[in-house]
Amino acid sequence: MGWITGAAPTQAQLDACVTCGLCLPHCPTYRATGDEAASPRGRLTAMAAIADGIAEVDETFAEMMSFCLQCRACETACPSLVPFGRAMEGARAEIAAQLPGRRRSARRWLVGSAIANPTLVGAASFGAAVAQRIGVGRSGAGTIGKVRGLRRLPLRSSSTRGKSWPARGVPRGTVALLSGCVQDPWFAEVHEATISVLRAGGFDVVAPPTQACCGALAAHDGAVAQTRALAAANVAAFDGFEYVVTDAAGCGAHLKEYGHWAEGGDVLAARVVDVTELVAQLLDDGQLPEFGSRGQRVAVQDPCHLRHAQRITVAPRRVVAAAGFDVVDLDPSGRCCGAAGMYTITYPEMSESLGRAKADEIDRSGAAVVASANPGCEMQLRSYADEAVRIVHPIELYAAALQGRD
Ligand code: SF4
Ligand code: SF4
Incomplete structure (x- = not known):
C-alpha cells in the first residue's frame, strides 16, 4: 500500500541518507541494543522500503519507529543533513493513519x-x-x-494565559509568552522567572488568551489533524509579536518547525526564541547585568530539543554563568536523558536506563545543582538523580541572581 497521507516522509528526505552509519554511535537505542533496526540508518532504510513498495506499514515497522526517542542526535551527527526528525514525524503519521487501532490508542x-x-x-x-x-x-x-x-504542585494553580506584565522602565518592545500545556500548572516558577527577567530586560510580556498547546507531543505521535489545528490556533494567537518566547525546549523546537504545519507558520517560526537565547542576547547587548562568580558549580544538561533540534548550547551556559555560577558540562556527547515525551510510559526500561546513566553523570560532576531548559528532562533528572540535587531551569538561576536571592 505504501504511504497514504500527505505527511509521509518525502523521497528527498529518504534519498539524503547515504547509509554511511556515522550516526550510529550517537543513537541511544542503537548503543543500548547494537541492533541495526534500532538505529537511525535502519529506521530510514525501513521507511525507504515502504516508499519503494517492498514493505508495508505493519506492527514490526510501527515498533521500530516507536522505539525511537526522537532525540535527533542522529541529525546533528549526519554529514548528509538528513532531516530525521521530519522523516520520523511522517512515519508516525503513517502509522497512525494505517494502524488506527494500534495498542497505543489510549496514549x-x-x-x-x-x-x-x-x-x-x-x-x-x-x-x-x-x-x-x-x-x-x-x-x-x-x-x-x-x-x-514533579515539582511540588499547588492545590490551586493559576494560568498565565490572557495575562500581561509591563516592562520595568522604558519598554523596548513586546514579547509573547507561550503558556504551554503543562508548563503553566507544573512549572509556574519557571514562567515567573522568565517573565521577571524579560521585564527587567525591557520587554512588555503578554500571554495571548487564545493560544493553544504547541502540539509537539501530537506531532511526535502522528496525530496530524490535531497538530495542524493547534499550529493554526497559535499562528493566529501570536500574530504581530516581535518575539514568541518559550521556556520549554521541546515546545520551542516544535514552534520553530511550524512552517510544516500551518499556513503562515514559517512567519511565526522565525520569531520564536528560547528564553535563554533572548537573555543571552540581552546580556551581550549590556541590557542585563552579569554577576561575579560565587564559586558554586552548576551542571548544565542539554535537552535534545535544545541541543539537537534547535542547535542551542551556548545560551544556557551564558545565562548560568551570568548568574554567577561556574558551569560544568554534564554530558559533552549530548545523549538523551530518556524523558522523550511519553517514552517514560511506553518504553519504561529504556527510559530508566538512560535516566540512570544521566544520574551517574550528575554524580560524577559533583554539582549540587543541575540546570535543564526542558520540563520533561527536568522531571526525568529529578526521578533518578540523588534527592539532594536541585534541578532548575537556567532562567530561574538568573532571575534569582537579579533579585538578590540564592
Ligand atoms: S542518517 Fe546520515 S549519518 Fe546516518 S547513515 Fe544516513 S547519511 Fe549516514
Ligand atoms: S532520533 Fe535519537 S533514538 Fe531516534 S534514531 Fe535518531 S538518534 Fe536514534
Missing part, C-alpha cells in the same frame, strides 16, 4: 486531545498535587513513581 488520546485541554490538565494536576501530599509516588517505578519527578 494517542492522551497526547492528541487530553494534554491540549487545559481543564483536563488542571484536573490531572490537582490529582498529582494531592498525591504529593499523601506521599504516593515517592518511590517506585512507572507512571505513579514519576510523581517524584
Whole structure:
C-alpha cells in the first residue's frame, strides 16, 4: 500500500541518507541494543522500503519507529543533513493513519486531545498535587513513581494565559509568552522567572488568551489533524509579536518547525526564541547585568530539543554563568536523558536506563545543582538523580541572581 497521507516522509528526505552509519554511535537505542533496526540508518532504510513498495506499514515497522526517542542526535551527527526528525514525524503519521487501532490508542488520546485541554490538565494536576501530599509516588517505578519527578504542585494553580506584565522602565518592545500545556500548572516558577527577567530586560510580556498547546507531543505521535489545528490556533494567537518566547525546549523546537504545519507558520517560526537565547542576547547587548562568580558549580544538561533540534548550547551556559555560577558540562556527547515525551510510559526500561546513566553523570560532576531548559528532562533528572540535587531551569538561576536571592 505504501504511504497514504500527505505527511509521509518525502523521497528527498529518504534519498539524503547515504547509509554511511556515522550516526550510529550517537543513537541511544542503537548503543543500548547494537541492533541495526534500532538505529537511525535502519529506521530510514525501513521507511525507504515502504516508499519503494517492498514493505508495508505493519506492527514490526510501527515498533521500530516507536522505539525511537526522537532525540535527533542522529541529525546533528549526519554529514548528509538528513532531516530525521521530519522523516520520523511522517512515519508516525503513517502509522497512525494505517494502524488506527494500534495498542497505543489510549496514549494517542492522551497526547492528541487530553494534554491540549487545559481543564483536563488542571484536573490531572490537582490529582498529582494531592498525591504529593499523601506521599504516593515517592518511590517506585512507572507512571505513579514519576510523581517524584514533579515539582511540588499547588492545590490551586493559576494560568498565565490572557495575562500581561509591563516592562520595568522604558519598554523596548513586546514579547509573547507561550503558556504551554503543562508548563503553566507544573512549572509556574519557571514562567515567573522568565517573565521577571524579560521585564527587567525591557520587554512588555503578554500571554495571548487564545493560544493553544504547541502540539509537539501530537506531532511526535502522528496525530496530524490535531497538530495542524493547534499550529493554526497559535499562528493566529501570536500574530504581530516581535518575539514568541518559550521556556520549554521541546515546545520551542516544535514552534520553530511550524512552517510544516500551518499556513503562515514559517512567519511565526522565525520569531520564536528560547528564553535563554533572548537573555543571552540581552546580556551581550549590556541590557542585563552579569554577576561575579560565587564559586558554586552548576551542571548544565542539554535537552535534545535544545541541543539537537534547535542547535542551542551556548545560551544556557551564558545565562548560568551570568548568574554567577561556574558551569560544568554534564554530558559533552549530548545523549538523551530518556524523558522523550511519553517514552517514560511506553518504553519504561529504556527510559530508566538512560535516566540512570544521566544520574551517574550528575554524580560524577559533583554539582549540587543541575540546570535543564526542558520540563520533561527536568522531571526525568529529578526521578533518578540523588534527592539532594536541585534541578532548575537556567532562567530561574538568573532571575534569582537579579533579585538578590540564592
Ligand atoms: S542518517 Fe546520515 S549519518 Fe546516518 S547513515 Fe544516513 S547519511 Fe549516514
Ligand atoms: S532520533 Fe535519537 S533514538 Fe531516534 S534514531 Fe535518531 S538518534 Fe536514534
